[in-house]
Amino acid sequence: GPMGPMGPMPPMGPMGPPPAADMPGMGTMPVMHAAFFWGHRAQVLFRDWPGDRAGAGMYVLCLLIVLTLAALVEALSAASRGVSSCRPAAVLALTGLHAVKMGLAYLVMLAVMSFNVGVLLAAVAGHAIGFLLARSAVFRQTTPGDAPQNGALIPSESSSLVRHNSSRVIRNANL
Template sequence: MDMPHDDMPMVMNMMMQMNFYWGKDVTILFKGWPDNNLSMYILSLFFVFFMAFGVEIMSMGSKMIIKRPIVGGLIRDGIYYTVRMVLVYFVMLAVMSFNIGIFIVAILGHGLGFVVVKFLELAAAETTTDSNATDPKV
């Protein structure tokens, strides 16, 4: 099926990158962002990094809260979970731009967030065991 030549620019603009590539010429999440601008591309790298980092930090959210009312806790946990899932899907969609820089910062954000979460969990466990230990004085 042949297309008129007048429609070709529109079709070419709708094509999506389907393999990994380097470069600042990328569209992440919203049309016109980062708009082929190096400083905006760097800002978008930080944005994706902090979104991925935030996903991992939010993954320990339910462990931070000890006692709460049932209804208030359900509502707050539901909102918390919804925000976390929005971040998860935004990171996924950003990675689907197939830009290697975006992919790398998403992985680094998830990795660093995981390390921070595990460090905080280990510190909390150590504090709990230290407070439960008896201090024998002879």
């Protein structure tokens, strides 16, 4: 036979894995999609869930769960934003919050990888709703006396800046 680095090699058998029927415990494999598809017959996150035996009701529940997970990702992101502390307990709590947020974000990503268009739309809608609700809650909590965030100008600064710029524009127009 052919020679290898350790001496003669045994004869090669047929290439490729054995057929699924020969493997113990292997049933029929679920259809995995590699392109987007419509329909309630999907497999999202778990084997045979929502599946096709339960009809559209379980699929709608699946979409609501994906939407809620995506909204929670945005809510947790907003909750941890702007919070800083040097206290070890607070740092550990924020780290745990971040870990939960990332775990939920990965679950949403894996759900979208089912390639079901409804799941994709539910994830995007959940992120949008979560962002909207988190931002509106943030805006409700701020008062005019709060410190400006992200380089925002205090109202007195912004109005003097507008007056300064408009007088410069008027001067330049007269030249």
